[in-house]
Amino acid sequence: MAQQRPAHGSVRPGGRTARTRQAVLDAALAELGAGEFGRLSVERLAARAGVHATTVRRRWGSVQGVVLDLFASVVEEVTVPDTGELREDLRILLDGILALYATPRNRNLLTGMIAAVVEHPDASRVMGRFFTDRTRHVAVIVERAAARGEVPAGTDAAQVIEAVSAPVYYRLLVTHQPLDPAFARRTADVAARAARAGAFT
Structure with missing residues (x-):
């Protein structure tokens, strides 16, 4: 089995990386809590989180990557x-x-x-x-x-x-x-x- 990579956006425990991760996960939580999965996009999440879309793509790869990271953070x-x-x-x-x-x-x-x-x-x-x-x-x-x-x-x-x-x-x-x-x-x-x-x- 391939070794699991750390959760996207969680490489460093503090600083800007941690703040960015939290902002994007909070944005995803708000969208999903409102039943907006069908409207989710990297651009929409980035705008809500106040970060660049390229940052989201680089750290999570896709909307699905963000959602998986969100669930993982919740069940921690x-x-x-x-x-x-x-x-x-x-x-x-x-x-x-x-x-x-x-x-x-x-x-x-x-x-x-x-x-x-x-x-x-x-x-x-x-x-x-x-x-x-x-x-x-x-x-x-x-x-x-x-x-x-x-x-x-x-x-x-x-x-x-x-x-x-x-x-x-x-x-x-x-x-x-x-x-x-x-x-x-x-x-x-x-x-x-x-x-x-x-x-x-």
């Missing part, structure tokens, strides 16, 4: 726990996801992109790539559990993560039921029990 707030116990790791992971979407800004970003997926193939590709990459990153939780012998060898780690996170998005986007710590505990417990029983092998 969700840590990947390592408590030594699968159920607790999944619960903490879910608590982090719930906290992430407790803010209107992040909910608007998600719902704006979901709405765009229906009409724009580029949005679908961006969302698919983001969630695939994120699931692969978080799957280390299950891989550690397998190494401890807590779940059977051959457990599909990505499927476990999908099983524990899908109820969150169902409630968030479809039923609008509460997302609270009790929900996180129940969901983590069900996924952990199923993994231990070999449901994902």
